[in-house]
Amino acid sequence: MITLTPTLEAAQQAPSGRPDVRLRVLDQDLGATRLRWERWYEAAAVDGPARVVVLDDGTVVRARIWPASGILYTSRTTDPDEQSAWGSWTELDDQVSTTPALAMAALGDRVLVATVRDDNAAIVLHESSDGGATFPSTITVTGTISAVTGLAVAYHHDESDGTASLFYAQGGEVLVRGRTGTGLFGSATAWSRDLTSINALAARSQGDIEVLVSGVDPDGNAGCWSVAYGIGNAVNAGTWTALEPVALASPGTDVTYLANSWAFASRARASLVETYAGAGAYNRVQLATAASGAAFTAGGWRDPRPFDHESPYGLGIGAGGPAAADLYLVAPGGVWHATNDPDPQDLSTQLVTLDLLQEEEAGGVLRATLTAGPGGIAGGTPATLAPGAELAFDPGFVTTAGQEWATGRRYWITAIRRSRTRDGRALVEVEAHDALRRLFAWRAPRQLEWPGSALTSSALAILQDICARAGFDLLATDASDLSGDYQPAFTVRGGEGGRAAVLRLLERIPDQLHSRGSVLRLEEPDPLAVATYAYGMSHGIIECSVEDHAPGTGWARIFGDAVYAETFDYDALAQGAPPLIALDLNLDAAGKAQDRADTAIRIGRLDIIRATLLAPVNVGQEVGDVVTVTDPTLGLDAQPYRVRALRLRFHRGPGSPRYDMALQLGEV
Incomplete structure (x- = not known):
């Protein structure tokens, strides 16, 4: 309540x-500002990688590489609008690798642009201290650098002296070099994660340094992942969090992903490219948004959505300006703008x-x-x-x-x-x-599989994953032990709806799913729960009725992997309740099968409506709450019930005004 x-x-x-x-x-x-993208600039241009940063005063600084000639260009736009000279570029470097990698970072008036030198043996950084108006400082990083496949750079957001970290990928390894202030970048240290190959990196410091990485994992899955590198805030300095998938494609699907860049505007927003190499091949730009309440690395990413642009290089994304209200997507021949207005x-x-x-x-x-x-x-x-x-x-x-x-x-x-x-x-x-x-209306964009027999395959973990893909955070403070202990092999078919997938899980555990705002809660109904509100005393009742129905299940028979269990509700059987028979080969121990049988009987009793009432509105009432009802006419004296359904009606007029609430009540 x-x-x-x-x-x-x-x-x-x-x-x-x-x-x-x-x-x-x-x-x-779902708590994230809807971005209404408008194309401010469109021109014919040679495609290539492009990046963008937005300064605190709204100034937009862009960088692009012309791949065939190995030339790096930059552009600076003050007081930007759709009439600005977006086609104006200034050459910054003509010795850039023709297999280009490009990264940008900004903090205050500092701007960094990083590329790979044309001999592929050095990383070159150009730095500005006047908001991208000039780039007088050139930094060359050499040593253990060859065949760089991904590049990212980030200023540390809590340092104003130029402290930064440089990330680059070689093979399946990410290496990081740090500097203090505007000093030299130190020696490289390798990350502690495992990918077979990496094709792109993107980084930004929002808390620690949050990194997008794309490539192929040891199981052959092509994907894009989020991970954080600690600088001593939420993550210990010099350590890496676990890789959390943003998008994945199974082996043999001819699908790969390219991480482009990410920005923060009420939620983390990632720009990536999904490439399909089969018949009808495409390079589709996609935008992914962090789920409600999820941190960048908490595994909470909604399924990416396509954006109306195709390019193997994707689109750079940046956010900033006064109150961080302006967002931009950029390509060599395009600029899109959106406003973060909540x-x-x-x-x-x-x-x-x-x-x-x-x-x-x-x-x-x-x-x-x-x-x-x-x-x-x-x-x-x-x-x-x-x-x-x-x-x-x-x-x-x-x-x-x-x-x-x-x-x-x-x-x-x-x-x-x-x-x-x-x-x-x-x-x-x-x-x-x-x-x-909204969760029930979600559809799986591809087949999703959980192998079973692991914490990451528990009913709770699967539900959290599905909820995150649909855009929601799932709280499990009051969830049952069984929701974590039951670890099935579980598959959601491509195109299967959220309702079918979620209810298949909920029928196996004693928990119920409730919502408030953009947060879902998994809760086990406690038969000994204390009521949170009382009707019939201080809060009056307009109408009330009690009902008697047979429970949904009187005999639960559960067949597992060489195990069997059953539970009886003899009172329910006497009332005509039917049996339930379930086969679940994920149950490989007698105790697990018994838990499932007990759960089936419990669900059968909770599903029955026992009373209804009409009352003045209780504005705090929610489905799942336990309440008591007192009505001497019906012989009810602080009788406990659990709210199964709620209907609130308001009518201002014309005609008779109305503001009341009807409740359907079941067993506690």
Whole structure:
């Protein structure tokens, strides 16, 4: 249950509570600002690698390599807009390798551009201390350098004296050299990770130094991974975190990936290239976004999405400017711009009706009707009110402390309908789904496999992986032990929906999946849980009924790998509950099979509706909460139930106003 202030709780229990409902739209997708890319510049140009950095004042500094001639160019644009002279370039170096590698970094007024020399035996860095206006300093790094296949450089974000780290790949190894201030780069040290080959690197210092690396792993999977190199912040200095996949392709698929660059704008955003060498070959630029709540290296990357540009070199990405509000994608002949603007627009005064239905194992659907046109949303509807945008719904009351709401609920628009009524009113009807429904709507872009018999293949780990791919963080503070102990061999077929995949796992463990905002929670229902709210005493009940149904399972029979277990619910059998038979070869011990049988009986009882009630709105109520109900007429005296479904309805008018809530209740 969402925590309420004492004044808000008192207001919702008062007989004459005054509703106050807030509805806002945010141009966000699962907590990440939706980037509306506009192409500011387009020209015919020789393709090649391009990179971009954005300074604090908004100045854009770009670099590009002309591969055939081995020439490095830079460009600096102040006060950028779509009318700027984006086609203006200045030659910086004419001795660059024709198998080009290019990297950029910026901090304050410092800018670094790194390339490989034309003899492939040295890395050359050009440095500016005036925001890219000039590059008077040239640094040549030699020794143990040959056949460089990936290059990255990053200033340490918490140092303003020029301290930086240089990364380069040779074969399947990443080497790093560091410098203090503007001194010389030191000797190379090798990373502690294992890839067979590496074709690109990208780095930026957001906390420690976060690195994208692409290539092929020892199992033959082509992919792009995120990893952090410690500089003493969250990661110990000189150490590497584990490789976490951003995108992977199985051996034999003719698919490879190229890590281009990454930037931070409300979330980590990575630019990469997916190359397919089979029939219908392509070099497709893709953009990947870190999942909600996930750190760069926490394995929380949403499935990459294609961008409307093809190039084997990809697009450089950079973010910065005042309040880090501007993002750019660049190619030699192109510049795209987007704004990171997370500010919400308040729709509360235009809200006419709202109907929220939240169900266990189905998720939530919010439907709202808004006035539009004169007296409604100015000029019709805001551009942000469109499919994919985020709605923040905060039910509340006017209290003795003023306007108060229960905050945290988020929904994502799936449909917009505009209409005119008989009396000439213009209305906008909005439908939006919660995080659980968004997860269920996700589809696997390719076959996903977990081998089993490992912590990384536990039911919990698989669910966390699927949630991250769909864009969500999964909290497991109250998850069952079985969710971690059960480690099945599990496959999600390409094109399989999230609902089918998730429910296949949930039927094997005693946990339930709930959502609040862009965070999902895996929780084991505790039969001894203490109620978080009471109905029938301080909080009145309008209507109430109790029901009696047979549970879903009376006899659970589980067949594993040479093991068998069963559990009986004799009361359920007497009521006509059917048996359940399951075959699961992941169960190789009697104890595991018994846990599965007990889980089946428990789920069969939790799924049954035992009572329903209609009451004034409890703005903090959520599905999965335990409550008590007191109703002398029905013989209920603080009877505990678990909320299985919730329907909240608000109607401002015309006609009779409404602000109430219906609950479906099951066993604890």
